Amino acid sequence: MDMNQVRVRFAPSPTGYLHVGGARTALFNYLYAKHHHGVFVLRIEDTDLARSTEASTRAILDSMAYLGLDWDEGPEKGGDYGPYFQSQRLELYKEYAEKLLSMGRAYECYCTPEELDQIRQEAAAQGRDPKYDGRCRNLTDTQRREFVRQGRKPVIRFKADFEGTTLVDDLIRGQVIFDNNQLDDFVIIKSDGMPTYNFAVVIDDALMRITHVIRGEDHLSNTPKQIQIYQALGFAVPQFAHIPMILGPDRTRLSKRHGATSVGQFQEEGYLAEAMVNYLALLGWAYDDSQTIFSKTELIEKFSLSKVSKNPAVFDLAKLQWMNGVYIRELSLDELYQRTLPLFKSWGFVPQEVGSELEAKVKSVLRVLQERVKTLADLKEASCYFFQDEVRYDEKAVSKVLFKEGAAEILSSLLPELLAVKDYTQENLEPVFHKAQEQRQCKLADVIQPVRVAVTGTNVSPGIYDVLAILGRARACQRIKDALALIKSRQEGQVHDG
RNA sequence: GCUCCCAUCGUCUAGGGGUCUAGGACACCGCCCUCUCACGGCGGAGACAGGGGUUCGAAUCCCCUUGGGAGUGCCA
Numbered sequence: 001m002d003m004n005q006v007r008v009r010f011a012p013s014p015t016g017y018l019h020v021g022g023a024r025t026a027l028f029n030y031l032y033a034k035h036h037h038g039v040f041v042l043r044i045e046d047t048d049l050a051r052s053t054e055a056s057t058r059a060i061l062d063s064m065a066y067l068g069l070d071w072d073e074g075p076e077k078g079g080d081y082g083p084y085f086q087s088q089r090l091e092l093y094k095e096y097a098e099k100l101l102s103m104g105r106a107y108e109c110y111c112t113p114e115e116l117d118q119i120r121q122e123a124a125a126q127g128r129d130p131k132y133d134g135r136c137r138n139l140t141d142t143q144r145r146e147f148v149r150q151g152r153k154p155v156i157r158f159k160a161d162f163e164g165t166t167l168v169d170d171l172i173r174g175q176v177i178f179d180n181n182q183l184d185d186f187v188i189i190k191s192d193g194m195p196t197y198n199f200a201v202v203i204d205d206a207l208m209r210i211t212h213v214i215r216g217e218d219h220l221s222n223t224p225k226q227i228q229i230y231q232a233l234g235f236a237v238p239q240f241a242h243i244p245m246i247l248g249p250d251r252t253r254l255s256k257r258h259g260a261t262s263v264g265q266f267q268e269e270g271y272l273a274e275a276m277v278n279y280l281a282l283l284g285w286a287y288d289d290s291q292t293i294f295s296k297t298e299l300i301e302k303f304s305l306s307k308v309s310k311n312p313a314v315f316d317l318a319k320l321q322w323m324n325g326v327y328i329r330e331l332s333l334d335e336l337y338q339r340t341l342p343l344f345k346s347w348g349f350v351p352q353e354v355g356s357e358l359e360a361k362v363k364s365v366l367r368v369l370q371e372r373v374k375t376l377a378d379l380k381e382a383s384c385y386f387f388q389d390e391v392r393y394d395e396k397a398v399s400k401v402l403f404k405e406g407a408a409e410i411l412s413s414l415l416p417e418l419l420a421v422k423d424y425t426q427e428n429l430e431p432v433f434h435k436a437q438e439q440r441q442c443k444l445a446d447v448i449q450p451v452r453v454a455v456t457g458t459n460v461s462p463g464i465y466d467v468l469a470i471l472g473r474a475r476a477c478q479r480i481k482d483a484l485a486l487i488k489s490r491q492e493g494q495v496h497d498g
Numbered sequence: 499g500c501u502c503c504c505a506u507c508g509u510c511u512a513g514g515g516g517u518c519u520a521g522g523a524c525a526c527c528g529c530c531c532u533c534u535c536a537c538g539g540c541g542g543a544g545a546c547a548g549g550g551g552u553u554c555g556a557a558u559c560c561c562c563u564u565g566g567g568a569g570u571g572c573c574a
Contacts, residue, residue, distance in 0.1 A: 013574045048573055113572070120571095129500055130570070155572050173503070182501055182570085190572040197574045221502055221569035244504080244567090251566065282510065282523090289512035292523050309511075312567060316509050319524040329537075372536045382535095401534095433533080448533040460535045 006038025007211045010071070011201065013045040014056035017262035018063035020315060021216065021246045021254055024280045028243055029214045030069045031281070031303035041208055042074030044085045045201070047194045052087075063263035067273050068296065073208075081208040086200050093195035096203050096233060097156050097188055105232045106188060108154035109136035110147035131184035132157070156189035158199070158229060166224040171212075171241040171305045178224040186225055202226045206235035214241045214305070217312075241305050244284050245312040254315050261315075270343070270376030272331075275324040283313045293326060321374040329371050336366050340376055347380050349387035361386075364470045368462035386470060391457040391479055398486070401459055407450040408487045410436065411480050414451065418468075418477055426469040433464070454483035 010026040012018065018026075033040035042064070046052040061075060073079025083089055100106035111119075111132075120130040137159065139147075147154070160183040168176040188199035195203070205213060220242045230237045248258035260266060266276060274296070281299050282292065285308050294302070328336070341362070344350045350358055365386050366379075373379055385391050401407065417432045418424075436447045448464050455476050461467050468476045 011574090015574075045574060051573075109572095111572095116572085124499075127499070153572095168502095176502070178502070184570090187572050192572075194572085196572070201574085216568090217503065218568055219574090222574095224502095242503085247567075249509085253567075279510095284510090286511050289522050292510090311504050311511095313511090314509055316524070319510070322524055325537090369536095371538095437533095443533085445533050452534065458534090462535080464533060 005211070006033060006036040007041060007209050008033050008038065008214055009041035009043050009205070009208065009210050010069075011043040011045050011204075011215075012060050013048060013051075014053060014060060015048060015051040016056055017264050018060045019254070019261050020263060020266075020280065021261075022060075023063065023067060023069075023263050023276070024246060024283055025214065025216055025243065026064065026069050027067070027277060027280050028285070028303075028305075028308070030071075031299055032212065032214060032305065033072075034300040035303050038211075039072045040069075041079070041081070041210070042071035042077075042084065043204060043208070044075060045197065046085055046087045047197070047200055049192065049194060059264055063267070066267050067263065067277055086195070086204065089200075089204065090193065090195075092207065093189065093200055093203055094193075097195070097199070100158065100188070100229075100232060101156065103232070105159050106156050107137055107159060107185075108139070108144070109157045109185075109187070110139070110144070110152045110154050111136060112152065129182070129184075132186070134185050137185070153191040155187045155191050157185040158188045158225075158232075160185050160225070161228060166227050168220070168223045168227065168240055170220070171239055172308050172310060173220070173242060176220065180224070180228075183225060183228070188229075198222055198225050199229065202229045202233075202235070205238060206230065206233070210238050212239045212241060214243060217242045217245050241308070243308055244310060246283055247312050247314045249314060251312075251314065258315070259317070266320075268377070270378065271320065271324050272327045272339075272376070275320065275327040278327070279320045279323050283315065284309050293323075325371075325374045328373060328376070331370070333363055333367060333370075336370060337363055340366065340379060343376060343379065344387070347384075347387075349380075349383070361470065364466075368466045368470070372462065385456045385458075385461075391455070391482070393453075393486075394458045397453045397457070397459040401449045401453045402483060402487055403490060404450075406446070408484060410440070410447050410450050411454060411484050411487075414447070415477060415480050415484075418473065418480070421473075424469070424473045426465040429465045429468050450483075451480065455479045 008029040010022075010029045012022050012026075030040050032038070044057055044060075046057070057075070064071070071077060073081060074084045078084075097106060101108075109132075116132065119133055119135075123130045123133075136157070160180070162181050162183060164180050166178045166180055168178065170176055186198060187196050189195055204210075223240060223242075227237055229235075246254045248254045250258075254261055260269065263276070267273075277296055277299070278294050281294060281303070285303065287294070287302050287307065331339070337359070341350070341354065344362060345352060350362060354362070365383050369379060369382050373382055414432070414436060417436070418429075421428050421432060433444065433447055433451075437444045440447070449459060452461055452464055452467070453459055455467060455471060471479075
């Protein structure tokens, strides 16, 4: 094995969906690994029995797959350093905990949660740090027996070194020094036998030969604890790189109350993985002063930790939307069709089996809508009138355009013209409107807008000739008739009212 | 409270002592294109948190203040 090979990991806990923060961490690890021709490990940290679920694991794996962050070792993939679920590595944690126990670097603690709470409260009341006071460090056998007799289940605490300082040599933040007297004897094995995060992460990273720990800045403060365990066990300390947090618009840590934050949700809302990856990469990393659009290949080629920013970044949905639009516009018509066909089916716009004629129609729709949507999901609203029999009239558009003076006359005079057009195509439709405009000496918009509202129900759509052509003569003309009926019924209603 | 991290336009950032009257992107505003909306093009407004140093010279280095974030769990 190449001892210099880069090995990084992403280690989510399956207690919910994959968040954009986690996704960004995964991405940076992935990019770093690929850039250095290293190995990207995925490890599931499911030691919290109460909160971990298989559904969450599934969701995280799915989101990783959607983003295209394929891992070299991990669940469903295996590898030489498995298992990759912490719940399947309990023997390992036990082994090293016992090693620490026998070395005198750990001890059993029988304090109850209530007692610990009291210790913290008293400390706070006296203005001391809320640290564990180490009262179980030197229990006598009699004391121990008494606790066991009471039915207490012990935890195992690490005997921390309070002397001196611990240096965290961080690839992004430089040398960060912590006073060891800030530490306390923290728990490494819970009373249910599961390891705590700070312990399991060290054992796993060491055993899995992780060379670079790239993770969120929220872990920086815990790093001294972990370093002490590395040192106590004689493990090599990996390189650390703590990347900045992602914040919501209010500058607090990004969470659900800021709106969509799970990757799965963005996927459902029609964001392309390419756009997500590109946007996430730019959250805390920049290449130079000019480039913002990067393919994944370019990201791999250009990514480096030295260009990762130190300051937290606010998640900007507007920019993601813009970028998604860029990627949608870059798609070829065939690609766009492949990606959106399942959506059209799910909306009931097209049947399960799509014939070549319908395929051509869908592609025509996509062609005219491609540059007008920011997400794939936007297509539903934007294209419904092409596929549904009933037009849903937008009230404002109707009253503003259809019920306007002269609209009915325009529509009724246009109707026979449209029925008479020889070859009903986009090019042949255009002269009809220009003729009408010249005859009336009005603006082109005055003749087009009523038609637009009549056939789409709204005053916003792609070019009217495109829309009419895609709709087909029969349907377009029927809708114009329907609109005329609508106008008429309203006029009669007014007569009655008046 | 204690510890640690951070500080350039509203947002993401370029910038690592002179080339900065601070560059780009998104968003915003205006104009152009135009059948509406988008796309596209052109233009505009908009930032070095404050105060001390160091230096011939500071957005860039140091200190303090302020502001923000994180950690301080038998969560990860």
